[in-house]
Amino acid sequence: xxxxxxxxxxxxxxxxxxxxxxxxxxxxxxxxxxxxxxxxxxxxxxxxxxxxxxxxxxxxxxxxxxxxxxxxxxxxxxxxxxxxxxxxxxxxxxxxxxxxxxxxxxxxxxxxxxxxxxxxxxxxxxxxxxxxxxxxxxxxxxxxxxxxxxxxxxxxxxxxxxxxxxxxxxxxxxxxxxxxxxxxxxxxxxxxxxxxxxxxxxxxxxxxxxx
Amino acid sequence: xxxxxxxxxxxxxxxxxxxxxxxxxxxxxxxxxxxxxxxxxxxxxxxxxxxxxxxxxxxxxxxxxxxxxxxxxxxxxxxxxxxxxxxxxxxxxxxxxxxxxxxxxxxxxxxxxxxx
Numbered sequence: 001x002x003x004x005x006x007x008x009x010x011x012x013x014x015x016x017x018x019x020x021x022x023x024x025x026x027x028x029x030x031x032x033x034x035x036x037x038x039x040x041x042x043x044x045x046x047x048x049x050x051x052x053x054x055x056x057x058x059x060x061x062x063x064x065x066x067x068x069x070x071x072x073x074x075x076x077x078x079x080x081x082x083x084x085x086x087x088x089x090x091x092x093x094x095x096x097x098x099x100x101x102x103x104x105x106x107x108x109x110x111x112x113x114x115x116x117x118x119x120x121x122x123x124x125x126x127x128x129x130x131x132x133x134x135x136x137x138x139x140x141x142x143x144x145x146x147x148x149x150x151x152x153x154x155x156x157x158x159x160x161x162x163x164x165x166x167x168x169x170x171x172x173x174x175x176x177x178x179x180x181x182x183x184x185x186x187x188x189x190x191x192x193x194x195x196x197x198x199x200x201x202x203x204x205x206x207x208x209x210x211x
Numbered sequence: 212x213x214x215x216x217x218x219x220x221x222x223x224x225x226x227x228x229x230x231x232x233x234x235x236x237x238x239x240x241x242x243x244x245x246x247x248x249x250x251x252x253x254x255x256x257x258x259x260x261x262x263x264x265x266x267x268x269x270x271x272x273x274x275x276x277x278x279x280x281x282x283x284x285x286x287x288x289x290x291x292x293x294x295x296x297x298x299x300x301x302x303x304x305x306x307x308x309x310x311x312x313x314x315x316x317x318x319x320x321x322x323x324x325x326x327x
Contacts, residue, residue: 020314021234024238028234049240131279
């Protein structure tokens, strides 16, 4: 029986060199530095991605799209007809976002989005995906028992509301167009956008007027 | 040219940080940049990531963000090799070089690879 296994040696090593990054961090660094050196990837593109997704966008781009659709019926029509084109009207360039289909909630239909394969997500509109969206539990259960899962999110739908679960792919992402909350008639587009939560655009939240 | 500056602390959003650690953001950024550069397609990326996640689930690994980003790293390495962008030997050598650089860089100094 050996007294030191590889894992233990690594642990001791990391303890001695507390500045040494974790194994995955070193692997990413190794891969990235090789790719950059060979000119296979642009380091500026990597940095720009991190800035964009980690700091800049968040769910607010999607929220602006939603607020515009609530206030401008012609825009809403364009959004539902061709989500990708309607979103481009804002000048958002969605790298790797693929095509976007907007699906509208109503009193009769509630839409919710999942990616059962991995976790395809409209990053350019909604920022980074939340942890639960990536979990195996959500990906499996939202398809099998959407009503129960939505209830756990605090979304208690009437029995006669139809729930549609949309499975994202790398080619097609979904944006839920939530219902405009009652009592927001006097609000302008910017004030409305502030009411729109990330989860409401995934379908796991119902909006209320916060006034 | 070697660039190693640390990623700035990533902002929490909706009460949940976008990434628990900078390397997680780095993985997604490199994958997105490779898709944008046409080294592999968005569908390749999604399939490779899906396959790794399925494997992790089958192996009973914890269902959390750490596992998810580990899978993303596996998928990225796999695609980089499958598309002849790099190979296991080069990755191993380069990782060892980084460890070496970290161990020999005084605290507070930027860590850089020695010139070849």
